[in-house]
Amino acid sequence: MRKKERAEEIIKRLKQMYPETGCTLDYDDAWKLLVSVRLAAQCTDARVNVVVQELYREFPDVEALAAADAADIERIVKPCGLGHSKARDISACMRRLRDEFGGRVPEDFDTLLTLPGVGRKSANLIMGDVFGKPAIVTDTHCIRLVNRMGLVDGIKEPKKVEMALWKIIPPEESNDFCHRLVDHGREICTARTSPHCDRCPLTDVCRRVGV
Ligand code: SF4
Secondary structure, three states: OOHHHHHHHHHHHHHHHOOOOOOOOOOOOHHHHHHHHHHOOOOOHHHHHHHHHHHHHHOOOHHHHHHOOHHHHHHHHHHHOOHHHHHHHHHHHHHHHHHHOOOOOOOOHHHHHOOOOOOHHHHHHHHHHHOOOOOOOOOHHHHHHHHHHOOOOOOOOHHHHHHHHHOOOOHHHHHHHHHHHHHHHHHOOOOOOOOOHHHOOOOOOOOOOOO
């Protein structure tokens, strides 16, 4: 089975398994997703969702966060780990939004990449979830699963995985496909234990590389 055909079949089955999918970071405004995705590095989405509640109680909008002392942001976001650099990035990012973009999140991938603390993964997440554009978010679940499935061959570097996936995943499926990889990576094709292939509906299309 060629990679493209394998991908098509996996997309179809993941849709059946996880009809309702989406980002597990809570946000009701684009700038909040920018903040959360920075906090989510090496931290669980569940913890981020708790920590941001206090952050937004104290700093409810872009203006307030941009004007805040980075040390005050750090005090609140510390439970997410890497508090110092995350607070510094959030502070600088909110100042850029305030000073250069009228407080709005720019709807352009390359411009997003210029924001402090925003890499390809975050920029793709914003493009997909906020702006409804094609997006491939190569997080740890995505990289692990597409290697096991045989959709990429031994590629671990996020940008290279992204580029390889763009060649085989239909753009209109890309964003939800990545969310469903997270769903599947949490529930069945797990990282810390052996993957639960015995109860996975993908066994006949998955190459189970390294499993
Ligand atoms: S068959 Fe096994 S390795 Fe493949 S996706 Fe399912 S759980 Fe993961």
